[in-house]
Amino acid sequence: MLNTEGSKPIYIQISEWIETEILNGNFKEDDKVYSQYKLAEMFTINPATAAKGLNLLYEENILYNKRGLGKFVSSNAKEIITDKRKNQKLKGLIQEVVLESERLNVSDDELIEMIKTLMEERKGELK
Protein backbone atom coordinates (compact mmCIF):
# COMPACT_ATOMS: atom_id res chain seq x y z
CA MET A 1 0.00 0.00 0.00
CA LEU A 2 2.92 2.30 0.65
CA ASN A 3 5.25 3.36 -2.09
CA THR A 4 8.55 2.34 -0.58
CA GLU A 5 10.44 3.17 -3.78
CA GLY A 6 11.18 6.36 -1.98
CA SER A 7 9.42 9.19 -3.75
CA LYS A 8 7.60 10.52 -0.71
CA PRO A 9 8.71 10.32 2.92
CA ILE A 10 6.91 7.45 4.63
CA TYR A 11 5.36 9.65 7.34
CA ILE A 12 3.65 11.73 4.65
CA GLN A 13 2.40 8.57 2.96
CA ILE A 14 1.01 7.45 6.33
CA SER A 15 -0.84 10.72 6.85
CA GLU A 16 -2.19 10.60 3.29
CA TRP A 17 -3.31 7.00 3.78
CA ILE A 18 -5.27 7.98 6.91
CA GLU A 19 -6.73 10.98 5.08
CA THR A 20 -7.94 8.73 2.30
CA GLU A 21 -9.47 6.35 4.86
CA ILE A 22 -11.33 9.33 6.34
CA LEU A 23 -12.53 10.51 2.92
CA ASN A 24 -13.71 6.97 2.12
CA GLY A 25 -15.65 6.90 5.35
CA ASN A 26 -13.64 4.07 6.88
CA PHE A 27 -12.84 6.38 9.78
CA LYS A 28 -15.81 8.53 10.77
CA GLU A 29 -16.14 11.60 12.94
CA ASP A 30 -14.94 10.89 16.52
CA ASP A 31 -13.64 7.46 15.53
CA LYS A 32 -10.31 6.48 17.03
CA VAL A 33 -7.66 6.07 14.36
CA TYR A 34 -4.87 3.46 14.48
CA SER A 35 -2.09 3.99 17.00
CA GLN A 36 1.51 4.51 15.91
CA TYR A 37 2.23 0.89 16.91
CA LYS A 38 -0.68 -0.53 14.93
CA LEU A 39 0.41 1.49 11.87
CA ALA A 40 4.03 0.39 12.35
CA GLU A 41 2.92 -3.23 12.45
CA MET A 42 0.59 -2.85 9.44
CA PHE A 43 3.16 -1.27 7.16
CA THR A 44 6.42 -2.64 8.67
CA ILE A 45 7.72 0.80 9.49
CA ASN A 46 9.35 2.38 12.51
CA PRO A 47 6.73 3.51 15.07
CA ALA A 48 8.45 6.91 15.33
CA THR A 49 7.77 7.43 11.62
CA ALA A 50 4.13 6.44 12.08
CA ALA A 51 3.86 8.86 15.01
CA LYS A 52 5.19 11.64 12.82
CA GLY A 53 2.46 10.94 10.27
CA LEU A 54 -0.21 11.07 13.00
CA ASN A 55 1.21 14.29 14.40
CA LEU A 56 1.06 15.93 11.01
CA LEU A 57 -2.70 15.31 10.95
CA TYR A 58 -3.02 16.53 14.53
CA GLU A 59 -1.25 19.79 13.64
CA GLU A 60 -3.64 20.27 10.74
CA ASN A 61 -6.62 19.70 13.07
CA ILE A 62 -7.71 16.64 11.11
CA LEU A 63 -7.21 14.56 14.26
CA TYR A 64 -7.60 15.52 17.88
CA ASN A 65 -5.98 14.07 20.98
CA LYS A 66 -7.63 12.37 23.90
CA ARG A 67 -5.05 12.08 26.62
CA GLY A 68 -3.96 8.50 27.09
CA LEU A 69 -6.56 7.21 24.63
CA GLY A 70 -5.06 8.14 21.29
CA LYS A 71 -6.02 10.25 18.30
CA PHE A 72 -9.56 10.72 16.98
CA VAL A 73 -11.12 12.12 13.80
CA SER A 74 -12.18 15.78 14.08
CA SER A 75 -15.71 16.79 13.12
CA ASN A 76 -14.59 18.84 10.11
CA ALA A 77 -11.78 16.48 9.07
CA LYS A 78 -13.25 15.78 5.63
CA GLU A 79 -13.52 19.47 4.77
CA ILE A 80 -9.96 20.19 5.86
CA ILE A 81 -8.63 17.30 3.79
CA THR A 82 -10.63 18.22 0.68
CA ASP A 83 -9.56 21.87 0.88
CA LYS A 84 -5.95 20.88 1.37
CA ARG A 85 -5.94 18.45 -1.53
CA LYS A 86 -7.57 20.99 -3.81
CA ASN A 87 -4.93 23.54 -2.95
CA GLN A 88 -1.91 21.27 -3.07
CA LYS A 89 -2.42 18.20 -5.19
CA LEU A 90 -4.69 19.68 -7.85
CA LYS A 91 -2.51 22.76 -8.16
CA GLY A 92 0.56 20.61 -8.63
CA LEU A 93 -1.11 18.47 -11.26
CA ILE A 94 -2.32 21.52 -13.14
CA GLN A 95 1.16 22.99 -13.06
CA GLU A 96 2.50 19.84 -14.68
CA VAL A 97 -0.22 19.95 -17.34
CA VAL A 98 0.54 23.60 -18.11
CA LEU A 99 4.28 22.94 -18.39
CA GLU A 100 3.81 19.92 -20.63
CA SER A 101 1.44 21.93 -22.87
CA GLU A 102 4.13 24.59 -23.22
CA ARG A 103 6.69 22.01 -24.24
CA LEU A 104 4.27 20.61 -26.83
CA ASN A 105 3.18 24.06 -28.04
CA VAL A 106 -0.42 23.42 -27.12
CA SER A 107 -2.30 26.73 -27.06
CA ASP A 108 -4.27 27.87 -24.00
CA ASP A 109 -7.58 27.50 -25.80
CA GLU A 110 -6.67 24.05 -27.05
CA LEU A 111 -5.77 22.93 -23.49
CA ILE A 112 -8.99 24.29 -21.99
CA GLU A 113 -10.92 22.59 -24.79
CA MET A 114 -9.20 19.27 -23.97
CA ILE A 115 -10.14 19.58 -20.29
CA LYS A 116 -13.75 20.42 -21.16
CA THR A 117 -14.01 17.45 -23.52
CA LEU A 118 -12.68 15.12 -20.86
CA MET A 119 -15.17 16.43 -18.32
CA GLU A 120 -18.05 15.98 -20.76
CA GLU A 121 -16.95 12.42 -21.42
CA ARG A 122 -16.82 11.67 -17.70
CA LYS A 123 -20.31 13.06 -17.22
CA GLY A 124 -21.52 10.83 -20.06
CA GLU A 125 -19.98 7.75 -18.45
CA LEU A 126 -21.43 8.48 -15.05
CA LYS A 127 -24.99 8.76 -16.37
Added chain:
Amino acid sequence: MNVVECKGLAKHQGSVKALDDLSFTIKEDTITGLIGRNGAGKTTLLKILAGYWYESSGEVRVFDEHPFNSLTVSANTILIDDQMSFSNSLTLQELLQEASNFYMNWDMELAQRLFSYFNFDSKQIHENLSKGKKSTFNIIIGLAAKCALTIFDEPTTGMDAAVRKDFYRALLKDYLAHPRTIIISSHHLDEVEDLLEDVLLINEGKRYLHLSIDDLKEYAIGLRGKSAIVRQWLNDKEVIHSQSIGTDRSYVVVKNDFDHDRATRLGIEVSPVSPSDLSVYLTNQKQGGIDDVFSKREFR
Protein backbone atom coordinates in the same frame (compact mmCIF):
# COMPACT_ATOMS: atom_id res chain seq x y z
CA MET B 1 18.55 8.31 28.26
CA ASN B 2 21.50 7.63 25.99
CA VAL B 3 22.53 4.00 25.70
CA VAL B 4 25.64 4.77 23.66
CA GLU B 5 27.87 7.83 23.93
CA CYS B 6 31.08 8.30 21.97
CA LYS B 7 33.32 11.33 22.14
CA GLY B 8 36.39 11.72 19.94
CA LEU B 9 36.56 7.94 19.55
CA ALA B 10 39.54 6.66 17.55
CA LYS B 11 40.91 3.24 16.67
CA HIS B 12 44.23 2.76 14.96
CA GLN B 13 45.09 -0.50 13.27
CA GLY B 14 48.73 -0.21 12.30
CA SER B 15 49.00 2.99 10.33
CA VAL B 16 45.32 2.92 9.37
CA LYS B 17 42.84 5.05 11.29
CA ALA B 18 39.77 2.79 11.28
CA LEU B 19 37.93 5.30 13.46
CA ASP B 20 38.95 8.93 13.68
CA ASP B 21 37.51 11.43 16.15
CA LEU B 22 34.02 9.90 16.06
CA SER B 23 31.37 11.48 18.29
CA PHE B 24 27.68 10.61 18.55
CA THR B 25 25.01 9.40 20.97
CA ILE B 26 22.26 6.82 20.57
CA LYS B 27 19.00 7.17 22.48
CA GLU B 28 17.36 4.32 24.35
CA ASP B 29 14.79 2.20 22.49
CA THR B 30 15.54 3.47 19.00
CA ILE B 31 16.50 1.60 15.86
CA THR B 32 19.56 3.17 14.29
CA GLY B 33 20.97 2.25 10.90
CA LEU B 34 24.76 2.37 10.68
CA ILE B 35 25.60 3.12 7.08
CA GLY B 36 28.92 3.50 5.33
CA ARG B 37 31.01 2.14 2.48
CA ASN B 38 33.22 -0.93 2.79
CA GLY B 39 36.08 -0.05 5.14
CA ALA B 40 34.30 2.99 6.59
CA GLY B 41 34.79 1.63 10.11
CA LYS B 42 31.33 0.18 10.81
CA THR B 43 32.48 -3.19 12.12
CA THR B 44 35.30 -1.64 14.16
CA LEU B 45 32.81 0.68 15.84
CA LEU B 46 30.35 -2.12 16.61
CA LYS B 47 33.07 -4.36 18.08
CA ILE B 48 34.18 -1.53 20.37
CA LEU B 49 30.57 -0.88 21.47
CA ALA B 50 30.06 -4.58 22.23
CA GLY B 51 33.27 -4.61 24.29
CA TYR B 52 35.18 -6.97 21.97
CA TRP B 53 37.88 -4.47 21.09
CA TYR B 54 39.68 -1.71 22.96
CA GLU B 55 39.60 1.81 21.55
CA SER B 56 42.88 3.64 20.86
CA SER B 57 41.76 6.99 22.23
CA GLY B 58 38.67 9.03 22.99
CA GLU B 59 35.71 8.15 25.16
CA VAL B 60 33.12 5.40 24.69
CA ARG B 61 30.25 4.71 27.11
CA VAL B 62 27.63 1.98 26.79
CA PHE B 63 24.99 1.91 29.57
CA ASP B 64 27.24 4.55 31.11
CA GLU B 65 30.14 2.12 31.40
CA HIS B 66 33.34 1.56 29.50
CA PRO B 67 32.34 -1.50 27.43
CA PHE B 68 35.65 -3.38 27.39
CA ASN B 69 35.63 -5.92 30.24
CA SER B 70 32.30 -4.61 31.54
CA LEU B 71 29.99 -7.30 32.88
CA THR B 72 26.96 -5.00 32.57
CA VAL B 73 27.69 -4.36 28.90
CA SER B 74 28.39 -8.03 28.15
CA ALA B 75 25.19 -9.21 29.82
CA ASN B 76 23.00 -6.61 28.13
CA THR B 77 24.55 -6.51 24.68
CA ILE B 78 24.63 -8.94 21.79
CA LEU B 79 26.52 -8.51 18.54
CA ILE B 80 25.31 -10.59 15.63
CA ASP B 81 27.62 -10.89 12.63
CA ASP B 82 28.85 -13.54 10.22
CA GLN B 83 31.92 -14.26 12.34
CA MET B 84 29.99 -15.77 15.24
CA SER B 85 31.51 -19.09 16.10
CA PHE B 86 29.65 -21.86 17.82
CA SER B 87 30.87 -25.17 19.16
CA ASN B 88 30.81 -28.01 16.67
CA SER B 89 30.17 -30.55 19.40
CA LEU B 90 26.71 -29.08 20.02
CA THR B 91 23.70 -29.39 17.74
CA LEU B 92 21.67 -26.32 16.78
CA GLN B 93 19.02 -27.24 19.33
CA GLU B 94 21.65 -27.60 22.06
CA LEU B 95 23.05 -24.21 21.07
CA LEU B 96 19.66 -22.62 21.72
CA GLN B 97 19.55 -24.31 25.13
CA GLU B 98 23.05 -23.03 25.92
CA ALA B 99 22.18 -19.52 24.76
CA SER B 100 19.30 -19.48 27.23
CA ASN B 101 21.84 -19.89 30.05
CA PHE B 102 23.78 -16.87 28.85
CA TYR B 103 21.05 -14.30 28.39
CA MET B 104 18.71 -13.46 31.25
CA ASN B 105 15.90 -12.23 28.99
CA TRP B 106 16.18 -15.20 26.60
CA ASP B 107 12.84 -15.90 24.89
CA MET B 108 12.85 -19.65 24.20
CA GLU B 109 9.35 -19.65 22.78
CA LEU B 110 10.31 -17.11 20.12
CA ALA B 111 13.56 -18.96 19.42
CA GLN B 112 11.73 -22.25 18.84
CA ARG B 113 9.02 -20.68 16.69
CA LEU B 114 11.61 -19.00 14.44
CA PHE B 115 13.68 -22.20 14.43
CA SER B 116 10.84 -24.23 13.00
CA TYR B 117 9.53 -21.44 10.75
CA PHE B 118 12.91 -21.28 9.00
CA ASN B 119 12.99 -25.10 8.72
CA PHE B 120 16.04 -25.86 10.82
CA ASP B 121 16.81 -29.41 11.79
CA SER B 122 17.54 -29.78 15.51
CA LYS B 123 20.44 -32.15 14.96
CA GLN B 124 22.30 -29.99 12.45
CA ILE B 125 25.76 -28.56 13.23
CA HIS B 126 26.30 -24.82 12.78
CA GLU B 127 29.47 -25.22 10.74
CA ASN B 128 27.69 -27.33 8.14
CA LEU B 129 25.02 -24.75 7.42
CA SER B 130 25.03 -22.72 4.23
CA LYS B 131 26.00 -19.07 4.43
CA GLY B 132 22.40 -17.88 4.36
CA LYS B 133 21.28 -20.49 6.91
CA LYS B 134 24.11 -19.51 9.25
CA SER B 135 23.00 -15.88 9.08
CA THR B 136 19.40 -16.94 9.71
CA PHE B 137 20.36 -19.00 12.76
CA ASN B 138 22.45 -16.09 14.08
CA ILE B 139 19.53 -13.65 13.85
CA ILE B 140 17.36 -16.12 15.80
CA ILE B 141 19.95 -15.91 18.59
CA GLY B 142 20.01 -12.12 18.20
CA LEU B 143 16.24 -11.70 18.46
CA ALA B 144 15.61 -14.28 21.18
CA ALA B 145 18.40 -12.90 23.42
CA LYS B 146 16.28 -9.73 23.85
CA CYS B 147 19.32 -7.76 24.93
CA ALA B 148 18.80 -4.12 25.86
CA LEU B 149 21.40 -3.28 23.21
CA THR B 150 21.07 -5.52 20.18
CA ILE B 151 23.60 -5.01 17.39
CA PHE B 152 23.36 -6.56 13.93
CA ASP B 153 26.40 -6.19 11.70
CA GLU B 154 25.40 -7.04 8.13
CA PRO B 155 22.93 -9.64 9.43
CA THR B 156 21.50 -10.59 6.06
CA THR B 157 24.72 -11.82 4.41
CA GLY B 158 23.86 -14.72 2.14
CA MET B 159 20.12 -14.65 2.89
CA ASP B 160 17.73 -14.78 -0.03
CA ALA B 161 15.27 -11.92 -0.56
CA ALA B 162 12.34 -13.77 1.07
CA VAL B 163 14.25 -14.55 4.26
CA ARG B 164 15.59 -10.98 4.44
CA LYS B 165 12.03 -9.69 4.26
CA ASP B 166 10.91 -12.11 6.98
CA PHE B 167 13.81 -11.04 9.17
CA TYR B 168 12.99 -7.33 8.84
CA ARG B 169 9.37 -8.02 9.74
CA ALA B 170 10.35 -10.25 12.67
CA LEU B 171 12.75 -7.59 13.93
CA LEU B 172 10.09 -4.89 13.77
CA LYS B 173 7.36 -6.99 15.40
CA ASP B 174 9.65 -8.03 18.21
CA TYR B 175 10.79 -4.43 18.67
CA LEU B 176 7.17 -3.25 18.94
CA ALA B 177 6.45 -5.89 21.58
CA HIS B 178 9.76 -5.42 23.42
CA PRO B 179 11.27 -2.01 22.65
CA ARG B 180 15.04 -1.96 22.95
CA THR B 181 18.03 -0.21 21.46
CA ILE B 182 18.93 -1.71 18.12
CA ILE B 183 21.84 -0.84 15.84
CA ILE B 184 21.86 -2.42 12.43
CA SER B 185 24.54 -2.00 9.82
CA SER B 186 23.59 -2.86 6.29
CA HIS B 187 24.51 -2.35 2.68
CA HIS B 188 20.83 -2.63 1.84
CA LEU B 189 19.72 0.75 3.13
CA ASP B 190 16.79 0.68 0.72
CA GLU B 191 15.57 -2.51 2.42
CA VAL B 192 15.95 -1.42 6.04
CA GLU B 193 15.18 2.29 5.82
CA ASP B 194 11.50 1.93 6.77
CA LEU B 195 12.48 0.18 10.00
CA LEU B 196 14.88 2.88 11.10
CA GLU B 197 14.30 5.87 13.27
CA ASP B 198 17.79 7.34 12.83
CA VAL B 199 20.67 6.94 10.45
CA LEU B 200 24.34 7.29 11.37
CA LEU B 201 26.41 7.66 8.22
CA ILE B 202 30.14 7.24 8.70
CA ASN B 203 32.85 7.82 6.16
CA GLU B 204 36.56 7.08 6.60
CA GLY B 205 36.08 6.55 10.35
CA LYS B 206 34.35 9.88 10.89
CA ARG B 207 30.74 10.78 11.50
CA TYR B 208 29.32 12.20 8.30
CA LEU B 209 25.66 12.58 9.17
CA HIS B 210 23.47 11.55 12.08
CA LEU B 211 19.80 12.37 11.60
CA SER B 212 16.34 10.88 11.44
CA ILE B 213 15.53 8.77 8.39
CA ASP B 214 12.77 11.23 7.45
CA ASP B 215 15.24 14.11 7.46
CA LEU B 216 17.65 12.07 5.39
CA LYS B 217 14.91 11.49 2.82
CA GLU B 218 14.41 15.22 2.52
CA TYR B 219 18.09 16.14 2.85
CA ALA B 220 18.78 16.39 -0.85
CA ILE B 221 16.90 16.81 -4.09
CA GLY B 222 17.66 15.79 -7.66
CA LEU B 223 17.46 18.27 -10.52
CA ARG B 224 17.28 17.12 -14.12
CA GLY B 225 17.26 19.40 -17.12
CA LYS B 226 19.16 21.24 -19.82
CA SER B 227 22.76 21.59 -18.58
CA ALA B 228 22.87 25.34 -19.20
CA ILE B 229 19.71 26.00 -17.18
CA VAL B 230 20.68 23.62 -14.39
CA ARG B 231 24.15 25.16 -14.15
CA GLN B 232 22.68 28.63 -13.88
CA TRP B 233 20.41 27.47 -11.11
CA LEU B 234 23.30 25.99 -9.15
CA ASN B 235 25.50 29.02 -8.50
CA ASP B 236 24.77 29.38 -4.77
CA LYS B 237 24.03 25.74 -4.00
CA GLU B 238 25.98 22.91 -2.47
CA VAL B 239 26.37 20.25 -5.14
CA ILE B 240 26.45 16.69 -3.79
CA HIS B 241 26.56 14.83 -7.06
CA SER B 242 26.41 15.66 -10.73
CA GLN B 243 26.44 13.71 -13.94
CA SER B 244 25.66 14.51 -17.53
CA ILE B 245 22.94 12.66 -19.39
CA GLY B 246 23.35 12.47 -23.12
CA THR B 247 24.76 15.54 -24.78
CA ASP B 248 23.10 18.56 -23.24
CA ARG B 249 21.28 17.44 -20.12
CA SER B 250 22.48 17.06 -16.54
CA TYR B 251 21.37 15.38 -13.35
CA VAL B 252 22.52 17.20 -10.24
CA VAL B 253 21.88 16.42 -6.57
CA VAL B 254 21.89 19.44 -4.24
CA LYS B 255 20.91 20.19 -0.66
CA ASN B 256 17.17 20.53 -0.38
CA ASP B 257 16.87 24.05 1.00
CA PHE B 258 14.94 26.03 -1.58
CA ASP B 259 11.53 26.43 -3.14
CA HIS B 260 11.04 23.74 -5.79
CA ASP B 261 8.35 25.62 -7.67
CA ARG B 262 10.80 28.08 -9.16
CA ALA B 263 12.99 25.31 -10.52
CA THR B 264 9.95 23.51 -11.94
CA ARG B 265 8.81 26.66 -13.69
CA LEU B 266 12.20 26.88 -15.43
CA GLY B 267 11.54 23.42 -16.81
CA ILE B 268 13.87 21.63 -14.41
CA GLU B 269 12.56 18.25 -13.27
CA VAL B 270 12.73 17.98 -9.49
CA SER B 271 12.83 14.50 -7.94
CA PRO B 272 13.55 13.07 -4.50
CA VAL B 273 16.82 11.23 -3.89
CA SER B 274 16.59 7.89 -2.11
CA PRO B 275 18.62 7.63 1.13
CA SER B 276 20.49 4.73 -0.40
CA ASP B 277 21.65 6.70 -3.46
CA LEU B 278 22.31 9.75 -1.33
CA SER B 279 24.67 7.85 1.00
CA VAL B 280 26.62 6.67 -2.01
CA TYR B 281 26.88 10.19 -3.43
CA LEU B 282 27.87 11.66 -0.06
CA THR B 283 30.61 9.15 0.55
CA ASN B 284 32.00 9.01 -2.97
CA GLN B 285 35.71 9.52 -3.30
CA LYS B 286 36.68 12.90 -4.64
CA GLN B 287 38.79 11.40 -7.43
CA GLY B 288 35.82 10.60 -9.60
CA GLY B 289 33.95 7.43 -10.33
CA ILE B 290 34.59 4.01 -11.78
CA ASP B 291 34.67 5.47 -15.30
CA ASP B 292 37.89 7.28 -14.48
CA VAL B 293 39.65 3.99 -13.82
CA PHE B 294 39.33 3.12 -17.47
CA SER B 295 41.17 5.07 -20.11
CA LYS B 296 38.97 7.31 -22.16
CA ARG B 297 37.75 5.58 -25.24
CA GLU B 298 35.16 6.73 -27.70
CA PHE B 299 32.41 4.28 -28.45
CA ARG B 300 30.82 4.66 -31.81
